[in-house]
Each structure stands twice: as structure tokens, then as C-alpha cells.
Amino acid sequence: MAARRVTGAATVAHGAYLVTLTRTDPPFAVAIAAYLPGAMFLSAALASRLRRPAERRPAALALLGMGLTFSGALAQVGRIAIHPRLFDHNATYHAIQAAAVACFFVAAGRLVSHTSGQAPHDPPQPVRR
Numbered sequence: 185m186a187a188r189r190v191t192g193a194a195t196v197a198h199g200a201y202l203v204t205l206t207r208t209d210p211p212f213a214v215a216i217a218a219y220l221p222g223a224m225f226l227s228a229a230l231a232s233r234l235r236r237p238a239e240r241r242p243a244a245l246a247l248l249g250m251g252l253t254f255s256g257a258l259a260q261v262g263r264i265a266i267h268p269r270l271f272d273h274n275a276t277y278h279a280i281q282a283a284a285v286a287c288f289f290v291a292a293g294r295l296v297s298h299t300s301g302q303a304p305h306d307p308p309q310p311v312r313r
Contacts, residue, residue: 194221216257223250233295242294249287256280 201218204210227250233243258264260277271279 212257212260216261223253226250239295242291245287246291246295249284249291252280252284252287256284 233239
């Protein structure tokens with residue numbers, strides 16, 4: 185029951201956010217604020233997996249991805265650039281985010297293979313009924 189309420193509230197809030205985006209041109213900080221609650225819940229869920237020995241490494245890798253995501257967002261908002269003309273703050277953000285996505289991809293594969301009992305490199309097996 186509580187999960188349905190939280191899901192409903194999150195859906196309404198996200199819908200309002202999307203409508204606002206179509207009517208205005210808000211700064212990037214608004215996007216960060218909109219995605220912060222979900223990122224915090226995901227971080228908490230990943231942190232809870234650190235206690236399980238079999239899931240510790242992929243959860244830590246996913247948490248590294250979360251840290252990189254936040255670092256990239258800070259670089260974007262703070263207009264931190266590797267080079268002001270050749271590699272501006274937007275390119276810096278996307279380079280950091282690419283590393284974060286790679287962390288998420290590898291961690292997700294390992295977490296899913298752990299829960300399904302398959303090795304990370306094994307192709308998915310069809311479900312037999």
C-alpha cells in the first residue's frame with residue numbers, strides 16, 4: 185500500500201516536471217533536483233547490497249557510477265571544463281557520464297547474473313513452462 189502511494193506521488197511529481205520542461209527553459213540544476221530523490225533511493229538500495237558478500241563488488245561498482253554521475257553533474261553546473269574551447273563543461277559532463285554508464289552496465293550484468301544463477305557471460309536461457 186505504501187509503495188503504491190510513493191509510486192503515485194513520484195509519477196505525479198515527474199509528470200509536473202515534464203510539463204514544466206515543455207513550457208520553460210529551466211537551468212540544469214532543476215534536472216538534478218528532479219532526479220535527486222530517485223538517485224538517493226537507488227544509492228540506498230545499492231548500499232544495502234554491500235552487506236552481501238556475493239553482491240558487494242557489483243554494488244560498489246554501481247555506487248562508483250552514482251558518484252561519477254554526481255561528479256559530472258557538478259562539473260556541468262559549475263561549468264568546469266577540461267579545456268574552455270576544445271572540451272567545454274558540457275563535453276566534460278558527458279565524458280564523466282560515459283564512465284558512469286559503463287560502471288552501471290557492468291554492475292547490472294553482475295547483479296542480474298547473481299540473482300538468476302547464471303555467469304555474467306552466459307546468454308539468457310529461455311523460460312520453460
